[in-house]
Amino acid sequence: MNIKFPANDELDLALHEASMPNKTVIIAVINKAYVEQSANEETTMLDLFLESFWLGDYTRQLLDHLLLVTVDQTAYERCKFKRLHCYRLVTNGVDFGGEVVYMSEDFIKMMWRRTLLLLDVLKRGYDFIFTDTDVMWLRNPLAKLSPNKTEDLQISVDSFSGDPQPEHNFVNTGFYYIRSNNRTISLFHTWYSHRDNSSGKKEQDVLQDLMHAGLFSQVGLQVRLLETRLFSGFCQDSQDVSAVTIVHANCCRYINAKVKDLTAVLRDWKKFKAAVTGKDPELVGNITRGFKWSAHTGCQNSWI
Numbered sequence: 001m002n003i004k005f006p007a008n009d010e011l012d013l014a015l016h017e018a019s020m021p022n023k024t025v026i027i028a029v030i031n032k033a034y035v036e037q038s039a040n041e042e043t044t045m046l047d048l049f050l051e052s053f054w055l056g057d058y059t060r061q062l063l064d065h066l067l068l069v070t071v072d073q074t075a076y077e078r079c080k081f082k083r084l085h086c087y088r089l090v091t092n093g094v095d096f097g098g099e100v101v102y103m104s105e106d107f108i109k110m111m112w113r114r115t116l117l118l119l120d121v122l123k124r125g126y127d128f129i130f131t132d133t134d135v136m137w138l139r140n141p142l143a144k145l146s147p148n149k150t151e152d153l154q155i156s157v158d159s160f161s162g163d164p165q166p167e168h169n170f171v172n173t174g175f176y177y178i179r180s181n182n183r184t185i186s187l188f189h190t191w192y193s194h195r196d197n198s199s200g201k202k203e204q205d206v207l208q209d210l211m212h213a214g215l216f217s218q219v220g221l222q223v224r225l226l227e228t229r230l231f232s233g234f235c236q237d238s239q240d241v242s243a244v245t246i247v248h249a250n251c252c253r254y255i256n257a258k259v260k261d262l263t264a265v266l267r268d269w270k271k272f273k274a275a276v277t278g279k280d281p282e283l284v285g286n287i288t289r290g291f292k293w294s295a296h297t298g299c300q301n302s303w304i
Helices: 008-018 043-054 061-064 073-083 105-123 183-195 203-212 255-277 282-287 297-301
Strands: 022-031 066-070 083-089 127-131 136-139 153-157 171-178 223-226 231-235 247-248
Touching: 008 022, 008 066, 008 105, 022 043, 022 105, 043 061, 061 066, 066 073, 066 105, 066 136, 083 153, 105 127, 105 183, 105 203, 136 255, 171 203, 171 223, 171 231, 183 231, 183 255, 183 297, 203 297, 255 282, 255 297
Parallel strands: 022 066, 022 127, 066 083, 153 223, 231 247
Antiparallel strands: 127 171, 136 247, 153 171
């Protein structure tokens, strides 16, 4: 894969414009398939993602700090049209414009290219929250992430076993918060260096293998797992709608399935918010305890 690095000042400028005062940025990666609406869909993945910031609690201001990394020209033009912070990532010899199906060869290539970019961001001294665009931001996650600066990496999991040891869980790189320091840069260097010795594995699987092999301890990394009660996904729904922060369409294969089921997530969220607004605490408690997410039938059927 022939990789062309844009001029450094392009990325520097994009990061600076999106950054919070403490040099923290929210980063997501999009391609054409995430911004274009198909004939039988009412919305796009990007529009759902942005809608969640509008509907979430104390999330609207976070859009000022969102940097969309676009991997094709169509996605870049759509990003600029929406007046967002945009950065065009160029990778010669690979077309990332179409739907990159989970675990396909192009999917794996795109995940590794993403990892290399994020290593570059860390080297520039920026902390960041990385989020997939199939993550709905229902509440401001900064309120739930630990402010403890000794914690280098706070990362989501597919399902939470109750054991806080990273080695005993399955991490998910679709949502995490990482601080820029020598330990995290070393982690990303080692992680990316394994790309050519991991045929058929996505970058998340390689990180999982390295974690189980003790890499986190070797580099002195302090890691906090984000339990699914607060940072949930389709693999394991949060049972606490009063506290849930994000909903990730993990355990799902196709974009159209994710769009269908995430549309239902936002519909459920709007109904919940309407039901509890202005109600007394006892009634809110009853509504909360009785809440259930709609079944993720699109994603469940995506594996058939």
